[in-house]
Amino acid sequence: LMVWLRRCTHYLFIVVVAVNSTLLTINAGDYIFYTDWAWTSYVIFSISQTLMLVVGATYYLTFTGVPGTATYYCLIMTVYTWVAKGAWFALGYPYDFIVTPVWLPSGMLLDLVYWATKKNKHSLILFGGVLVGMSLPLFNMVNLITVADPLETAFKYPRPTLPPYMTPIEPQVGKFYNSPVALGAGAGAVLSVTMVALGCKLNTWTYRWMAA
Secondary structure: OHHHHHHHHHHHHHHHHHHHHHHHHHHHHHHHOOHHHHHHHHHHHHHHHHHHHHHHHHHHHHHHOOOOHHHHHHHHHHHHHHHHHOHHHHHOOOOOOOOOOOHHHHHHHHHHHHHHOOOOHHHHHHHHHHHHHHHHHHHHHHHHHHOOOHHHHHHHOOOOOOOHHHOOOOOOOOOOOOOHHHHHHHHHHHHHHHHHHHHHHHHHHHHHHHHO
């Protein structure tokens, strides 16, 4: 019974984190509509996606102990997001307003570190956290490259619930950040180390809680 409960607890956590990552991603995609705050939103959402990804992926990776699990977790996030993005049809948005699988390369890096260091958790925390934190903002820029022109899309598909102060205007690129990718990667690399450590620790805590 305890084995069954422990497994259910792990899988439930994995599903909850993956679903929340998907919802976060859908919200993050909205930053192309907020063109006057595009770079600011890009940095914030890149960091938030990075942290959400590493917690769940690390938890899942250390739970199974099998390199490749983090990539599989990122695939789950991607598929969840693609399914959820189907709702854009009902809202009248174009189909090219869809997220690209930007998490997969970062998940692969996490798996590679875990495999290369022979499942050393401390190396996973330090090297894996830094690599994911630095890589995801870079891959996330693919979202901006592959979707339609943000300003054109914002005016063509206006958001009825958009407050007046968020009305799309000509973007002030560089007003807040000269290099959003570099800023997101730098902050993500530092914060991700802590979140990878949390993912490892959650595994330990869950086992202890279920064994009590």
